[in-house]
Amino acid sequence: MQPYQNILLATDFSAHAELVAERAKDLADRYQAKLSVLHVVDNLPITDSTYGPIIPFDVDITEQLIAAAKQKLAKIAERLKIPEDRCWIEVGSPKAEIVRVAAAENIDLIVLGSHSRKGLGILLGSTASSVILHAKCDVLAVRLVE
Secondary structure, eight states: OOOOOEEEEEEOOOHOOOOHHHHHHHHHHHHHHHEEEEEEOOOEEEEOOTGGGSTTTTTEEHHHHHHHHHHHHHHHHHHHHOOOOGGGEEEEEEHHHHHHHHHHHHHSSSEEEEEEOOOOOHHHHHHHHHHHHHHHHHEEEEEEOO
C-alpha cells in the first residue's frame, strides 16, 4: 500500500472543524503529503414571495457566503500552512462537490467530520455517508461528539 500523497480537508466551519483540521494536518505531516482544504457553499437563492415585500424576489446571498467563506478558509490555510493554490471554495451540494474535487485533484484521502445521526437524520443521510459511498479514494470520517 502506497502512503497518502494528497490529502483533502473538507471543512464546514462548524464548532468542531478545528478537531477535523488538526487530524488532517497530523496525517499530512506523518505521510509528508500535500494538504488541501475545501469548503462548499450551498447555492441559496431566495425566491419565496410568502413574506411579502420585505424580501425582494431572486435575492441571492451566495456571493456574500463565498466572501465570508474565503476569509474563514484563509485563516485555516494560514494556520495549517496550506498554499493558496490548494484552497478551494465551490458552490453546490457538499456531497457532490467534495467527491468531484477529490477526483479532479487526484486526492487519495479525504478527511471530514461526521456527526452521529439518530432518528430522521439516519434516513436522510449525511454528507460524510455520501462521500464515503461515492469517493474513489479513502475517506476518514472524524467522529464528532456534540
